[in-house]
Amino acid sequence: MLCDKCQKAPAAVHLTQVVDGQVKKIHLCEACAAKSGIDLQKTMSVTDVLMGLDHLVPETGTEKTETDSLCPECGISRAEYKRRGRLGCAACYEAFSDDLIPMIRAVHHHLQHGGKKPHAHAVPVEEADFSGDLKAALAKAVEAEDYETAAHLRDQMKDGNPSGRERHGT
Amino acid sequence: MELDRILNHPGARVIPETESGIVVSSRVRVARNLRAFSFPGWLDVDGRVDVWQTLLGAIQEIPACSERVICPMSELTEMEKHLLFERHLISREMMARGEGCGVIVCPEDGFSLMINEEDHIRLQVLDAGLNLQSALKQADALDDAIEAQAEYAFSSKWGYLTSCPTNVGTGLRASVMLHLPALVLMQEMRPIINGLSKIGIAVRGLWGENTEAAGHMFQVSNQVTLGDSEEGIISQNEQIVQELVQHEENARIRLLEEKNVLLQDHLGRAGGILEKAHLLSSKEALNLLSALRLGIELKLITHLRRSVIDELLLLTQPAHLQKMFASDMKPDERDQARAELVKKRITQQTGD
Numbered sequence: 460m461l462c463d464k465c466q467k468a469p470a471a472v473h474l475t476q477v478v479d480g481q482v483k484k485i486h487l488c489e490a491c492a493a494k495s496g497i498d499l500q501k502t503m504s505v506t507d508v509l510m511g512l513d514h515l516v517p518e519t520g521t522e523k524t525e526t527d528s529l530c531p532e533c534g535i536s537r538a539e540y541k542r543r544g545r546l547g548c549a550a551c552y553e554a555f556s557d558d559l560i561p562m563i564r565a566v567h568h569h570l571q572h573g574g575k576k577p578h579a580h581a582v583p584v585e586e587a588d589f590s591g592d593l594k595a596a597l598a599k600a601v602e603a604e605d606y607e608t609a610a611h612l613r614d615q616m617k618d619g620n621p622s623g624r625e626r627h628g629t
Numbered sequence: 630m631e632l633d634r635i636l637n638h639p640g641a642r643v644i645p646e647t648e649s650g651i652v653v654s655s656r657v658r659v660a661r662n663l664r665a666f667s668f669p670g671w672l673d674v675d676g677r678v679d680v681w682q683t684l685l686g687a688i689q690e691i692p693a694c695s696e697r698v699i700c701p702m703s704e705l706t707e708m709e710k711h712l713l714f715e716r717h718l719i720s721r722e723m724m725a726r727g728e729g730c731g732v733i734v735c736p737e738d739g740f741s742l743m744i745n746e747e748d749h750i751r752l753q754v755l756d757a758g759l760n761l762q763s764a765l766k767q768a769d770a771l772d773d774a775i776e777a778q779a780e781y782a783f784s785s786k787w788g789y790l791t792s793c794p795t796n797v798g799t800g801l802r803a804s805v806m807l808h809l810p811a812l813v814l815m816q817e818m819r820p821i822i823n824g825l826s827k828i829g830i831a832v833r834g835l836w837g838e839n840t841e842a843a844g845h846m847f848q849v850s851n852q853v854t855l856g857d858s859e860e861g862i863i864s865q866n867e868q869i870v871q872e873l874v875q876h877e878e879n880a881r882i883r884l885l886e887e888k889n890v891l892l893q894d895h896l897g898r899a900g901g902i903l904e905k906a907h908l909l910s911s912k913e914a915l916n917l918l919s920a921l922r923l924g925i926e927l928k929l930i931t932h933l934r935r936s937v938i939d940e941l942l943l944l945t946q947p948a949h950l951q952k953m954f955a956s957d958m959k960p961d962e963r964d965q966a967r968a969e970l971v972k973k974r975i976t977q978q979t980g981d
C-alpha cells in the first residue's frame with residue numbers, strides 16, 4: 460500500500476479519521492507522517508487523531524463543503540469544537556451528531572451506553588423528533604459503514620424535520 | 630496550613646511489606662457534568678464560579694465528604710499546585726486554571742473531586758494494591774450522593790455526557806499503577822504495550838512516555854468508556870493487570886535464572902550510585918530507586934525496606950523536595966538536595 464499523500468513511499472502509519480461526518484482511513488509513509496506532525500515515538504491521544512488533524516486529508520478529490528452549523532444551546536460552531544477538540548455543552552451531542560457518531564464508533568466501537576443511569580434527577584437530553592424508523596435505519600447504516608445510505612437517510616430526516624435550525628425564526 | 634493534612638497522609642502508597650509490590654495502586658476516575666451549564670472549557674469566570682459554588686453546596690450536604698480540604702486554584706501558590714500534581718490530585722490542565730476551579734480532597738478517605746477541569750466533576754478514588762472493585766463501589770456511592778443534589782447531563786443513548794467524546798458513556802477511567810522493572814530489563818514492554826492498545830487498553834509510563842517510563846512505573850487504563858457496564862470495564866482491567874503481574878513474575882524468575890550477573894550488576898550499581906552520588910536528577914533517582922525496589926522484592930537486598938523506597942519515590946519529586954527543604958531551589962540545588970536525602974535515608978537504614 461502506498462502513502463495517501465505522496466503516493467510514492469510505502470504506507471507505515473494508518474489512521475482513522477472523521478471528515479465531514481465520514482470515517483476515512485488514512486495511510487501515510489513515515490516521512491509524510493513526520494511532516495504532518497505525527498510523532499511516531501509518542502503515544503497520540505485518539506482525540507488528536509480523530510478531531511484535530513484535518514490537514515492530513517489529501518487535497519485531491521474531496522472539496523470541502525462544510526456548512527458551519529451551530530449548537531442551538533451553547534452556540535459554538537462545528538469548526539470551534541473541532542479546533543479545541545472539546546464539545547460546548549450537553550446539547551452539542553445532538554447538534555453535531557453527524558460528526559460524532561462515526562467518531563464515537565471509531566473510539567468506543569459502540570453507539571449505545573450500557574452502564575449506570577442516574578436514579579432520579581437527570582433528564583435525557585432532548586432528542587430531535589425524527590421518526591424512529593429512520594433513526595434506526597441510520598444507526599444501522601452507520602454501523603455497517605455504509606455512509607452513502609447514511610447520508611441519504613440524514614437528508615431525509617432533515618427534509619422531514621425542518622423545525623430544528625429554523626425554529627428560532629418564529 | 631490545611632494542605633499539610635493532604636501531604637501528611639500517606640495516601641494509597643503503603644502496601645504491607647509482606648505483599649507483592651508489583652501492583653502499587655488502583656484509581657477510579659468518574660467524569661460528570663451538570664445539565665444546567667456549558668462544559669468548563671466554554672464557561673467564563675462567572676460561569677465557573679457558579680458551578681464551583683453549586684458543587685460546594687452539594688458536597689456540604691454529603692456526610693462522606695465532611696472531612697474535606699478545599700483547594701481553590703486561585704488561592705494556591707505555584708509550589709502548592711505542584712505538590713498536588715505530584716500527588717496525582719490535580720492535572721497539568723488544572724494547574725493552569727484559576728478562579729472557580731479547584732480540587733476538594735478527603736485525604737483520610739482516599740478520594741478527591743476536581744471541579745471545572747475538562748469536565749465539571751472529576752471524581753477520583755485511590756486505593757493501595759489491586760482494588761478497583763472497592764474503589765468503584767466508593768466512587769459509585771459518592772456519585773449517587775452528588776446526583777441527589779445536582780442534575781447531571783445524561784442521555785439514554787450516550788450515557789453521561791462529557792466535554793470530550795472519548796470519555797462519554799460511563800465517564801469511567803479505571804487505572805492501575807504497576808511496577809514492572811523486570812519486563813523493562815528483559816525488553817518485553819513494547820510488544821505488551823502495542824498488544825494491549827489493540828484491545829483498547831492504554832499502558833503509559835507514570836513518569837515519562839512508553840518504555841522510557843522513569844522508575845519503571847506504568848499506568849494501565851481502559852480507553853473505551855461507552856458500551857460496556859462499569860463492572861465490565863473494571864473486570865476486564867483487573868484481568869489484564871493480573872496477567873501483567875504474572876508476566877512480570879515470570880520475567881523476574883528468568884532474570885534470576887538466566888541473567889543473574891546482569892541483574893546483580895544492575896542492583897549493585899544502583900546502590901553504589903545512590904550511596905555515593907552528590908547530584909541526582911529526578912529521572913536518575915527514579916530509575917535507581919526502582920532497581921533497589923526490585924532487589925528488595927527479589928530478596929537480593931535485605932538491609933532496606935520497600936516502604937523506604939516508596940517514600941523516596943514520592944519525596945524526591947521536585948515540589949516535595951522544595952517543600953521539605955523549605956526553600957526555592959534551582960535545579961542543580963535540587964539535585965544536590967535529592968542526593969543528600971536519598972543517601973541519608975538508605976544508609977540510615979543500613980545502620981539499623
Ligand SMILES: [Zn+2]
Pocket residue numbers: 462463464465466467468487488489490491492
Ligand atoms: Zn508519503
Ligand SMILES: [Zn+2]
Pocket residue numbers: 530531532533534535546547548549550551552554
Ligand atoms: Zn452545545
